[in-house]
Amino acid sequence: MTRAAVVLVSGGLDSATVAVIARRDGFDVYALSFRYGQRHAVELDAAAKVASWAGAVEHRIVDIDLRAFGGSALTDDIDVPKSGVDPSTIPVTYVPARNTIFLSFALAWAEVLGADDIFIGVNALDYSGYPDCRPEYLASYQAMARLATKTGVESDRALQIHAPLIDMTKAEIIRAGLELGVDYAATISCYDPTGDGRACGECDACRLRQKGFADAGVDDPTRYV
Amino acid sequence: MTRAAVVLVSGGLDSATVAVIARRDGFDVYALSFRYGQRHAVELDAAAKVASWAGAVEHRIVDIDLRAFGGSALTDDIDVPKSGVDPSTIPVTYVPARNTIFLSFALAWAEVLGADDIFIGVNALDYSGYPDCRPEYLASYQAMARLATKTGVESDRALQIHAPLIDMTKAEIIRAGLELGVDYAATISCYDPTGDGRACGECDACRLRQKGFADAGVDDPTRYV
Numbered sequence: 087m088t089r090a091a092v093v094l095v096s097g098g099l100d101s102a103t104v105a106v107i108a109r110r111d112g113f114d115v116y117a118l119s120f121r122y123g124q125r126h127a128v129e130l131d132a133a134a135k136v137a138s139w140a141g142a143v144e145h146r147i148v149d150i151d152l153r154a155f156g157g158s159a160l161t162d163d164i165d166v167p168k169s170g171v172d173p174s175t176i177p178v179t180y181v182p183a184r185n186t187i188f189l190s191f192a193l194a195w196a197e198v199l200g201a202d203d204i205f206i207g208v209n210a211l212d213y214s215g216y217p218d219c220r221p222e223y224l225a226s227y228q229a230m231a232r233l234a235t236k237t238g239v240e241s242d243r244a245l246q247i248h249a250p251l252i253d254m255t256k257a258e259i260i261r262a263g264l265e266l267g268v269d270y271a272a273t274i275s276c277y278d279p280t281g282d283g284r285a286c287g288e289c290d291a292c293r294l295r296q297k298g299f300a301d302a303g304v305d306d307p308t309r310y311v
Numbered sequence: 312m313t314r315a316a317v318v319l320v321s322g323g324l325d326s327a328t329v330a331v332i333a334r335r336d337g338f339d340v341y342a343l344s345f346r347y348g349q350r351h352a353v354e355l356d357a358a359a360k361v362a363s364w365a366g367a368v369e370h371r372i373v374d375i376d377l378r379a380f381g382g383s384a385l386t387d388d389i390d391v392p393k394s395g396v397d398p399s400t401i402p403v404t405y406v407p408a409r410n411t412i413f414l415s416f417a418l419a420w421a422e423v424l425g426a427d428d429i430f431i432g433v434n435a436l437d438y439s440g441y442p443d444c445r446p447e448y449l450a451s452y453q454a455m456a457r458l459a460t461k462t463g464v465e466s467d468r469a470l471q472i473h474a475p476l477i478d479m480t481k482a483e484i485i486r487a488g489l490e491l492g493v494d495y496a497a498t499i500s501c502y503d504p505t506g507d508g509r510a511c512g513e514c515d516a517c518r519l520r521q522k523g524f525a526d527a528g529v530d531d532p533t534r535y536v
Contacts, residue, residue, distance in 0.1 A: 148379050154371060155416075155423045183419035186459045190415045191380075194408035198380045223458040230451040234411045234443045 090114045091203035091248070092192045093140065097132030099295060100207035100251055102273045103263035105140035107250050108205045110266055116199060117145040118192055122152045122184075128283040132274045139267060148191055152181060185218035189227055189247070197235045202243050204231075209251045209259070224249050256298025264304065271307035284309045315339045316428035316473070317417045318365065322357030324520060325432035325476055327498045328488035330365035332475050333430045335491055341424060342370040343417055347377045347409075353508040357499045364492060373416055377406060410443035414452055414472070422460045427468050429456075434476045434484070449474050481523025489529065496532035509534045 091113035095101045108115050117137035119130055130147060137145035185208065192204045208219040217223065228247040237243050251259050263270065275295045276285035285292050287310040299306035316338035320326045333340050342362035344355055355372060362370035410433065417429045433444040442448065453472040462468050476484050488495065500520045501510035510517050512535040524531035 146379060148376055150375050151373055152419065154373050155420045182422040182461070183415055183459060186418060186456070187412070187415040190408055190412040193411060194377065194406075195380045197407040217461055218459045220458065223455070226451075226455040226458050230448070230455040231411070233445070233448040233451050234408060236407070236442055 089203060090116055090143070090196075090199050090201035091205055092116045092118055092196045092199070092201055093142075093205040094188055094192055094207065095119050095133045095136050095140075095145070096207070097129035097136060097273060098207070098275045098291075099256075099263070099270060099273045099298075100209055100259060102132075102136040102139070102207075102268050102270070103259050103266070104205050104207040104248075104250060105136050105142070106263060106266035106268055108248070109140045113203060113205075115140045115142040116195065116201065117142040118188075118195060119145065119147045120188060120191070121147055121149045122181075128279055128281070129274050131283070132272055135269075135272045139269070146195070150187065150191075152184065152187070155182060183218070185216075185223075186227070189231070193231050193234065193245070196245065197237060200237075202237070203246050203248060205248045205250070207251055208249050209254065209256075211253065211255055221249075221252055224252070255301065256294055257301035260298050260302045260304060269307075271309070275308075280311055284311045286311060314428060315341055315368070315421075315424050315426040316430055317341045317343055317421045317424070317426055318367075318430040319413055319417055319432065320344050320358045320361050320365075320370070321432070322354035322361060322498060323432070323500045323516075324481075324488070324495060324498045324523075325434055325484060327357075327361040327364070327432075327493050327495070328484050328491070329430050329432040329473075329475060330361050330367070331488060331491035331493055333428075333473070334365045338428060338430075340365045340367040341420065341426065342367040343413075343420060344370065344372045345413060345416070346372055346374045347406075353504055353506070354499050356508070357497055360494075360497045364494070371420070375412065375416070377409065377412070380407060408443070410441075410448075411452070414456070418456050418459065418470070421470065422462060425462075427462070428471050428473060430473045430475070432476055433474050434479065434481075436478065436480055446474075446477055449477070480526065481519055482526035485523050485527045485529060494532075496534070500533075505536055509536045511536060 091108050093105050093108050093115050095105055095117040105115060119133040196204055210221055224247050231245045274283060275291040277289040277291050278286045285308050316333050318330050318333050318340050320330055320342040330340060344358040421429055435446055449472050456470045499508060500516040502514040502516050503511045510533050521531060
């Protein structure tokens, strides 16, 4: 018997890898994506491909309006920085409380499905300094989630937040995904892609991705401008 | 100097009282409501009135689609039960992870505003048995929220989740609100109101509200069908 898991799928390199890992580990994948006012809707086309590689039972896209609050270069008219990664500060591409909001919708769907497992592609090494990508954040979210739902109150079942990439380098993630059949050419990491999905090659996300392919000793299949 | 606080305002009796309490306690109120597929949009008209009593600096209404997952009589075509409150089970009016989702949007707005305070009108006594209305849930949410944001990482500031009604009976809440100028006739608690805002008088929320006015020794101003 397989178990249902909600997998957050953005269309990026990390969540693509997480989706195929969830499938490899025997879960029935319920892929969840968001239309959240991000500048690049091409991400959602990539998310649909990822869901299909992972054999997703269902792929839902939920509309939420993160632009309602502003505060990020990914949802506002703020320029995406292209001068390199500065590990000492939290960059303007940080979207306030994004992972907290995404996990909360995943929790709602998990409860309706009767699923005890949620997968998220956060990574503590190549994480660009976002506070909601740290292991202590995820552990705390899991503790909260176990108190938040009917499941936790009415049974001994305990919700698990899986972050299988948390300690992996970008190179290790890429190697794992290639073994499990991810076509990284179809994934989008860039913070500022063109309308047809070509990457800028200069933002933090592009730099981390390029370094990952180089470190893995694998050709980078990304289409750049 | 006053401080900014995000206050979750549903248009019901409890959150109306919380909003005026936040104002009394010296906060600048930023009222946050949701259009979440609830059956009764009249709630949002009530929320706008509450925001104005509380002198809100701003009132934002965020669209989110909780119907995407289903699982509740408040968002689906499930009948609202009207045969009385059964304190031993979680009722079908429970919306999966609703408070977790609402608090997560409040957290995002608080971070953008630079606010360290969030108010929510949950109540552990007359709470209908919802898991996400318990004090241990709120404490756990606060711990998670402090790890989730830039504020927690870059400064000594610590986010506070305020639930001033948590230990109050419905009668105590009503008395407190009346002293602070709440017009409860304009608030809506009913799970199944008519289109023009009249309450059914028979659902759990109506029964708890009626009992509250009776216990407080105050005339119930609610318009019933």
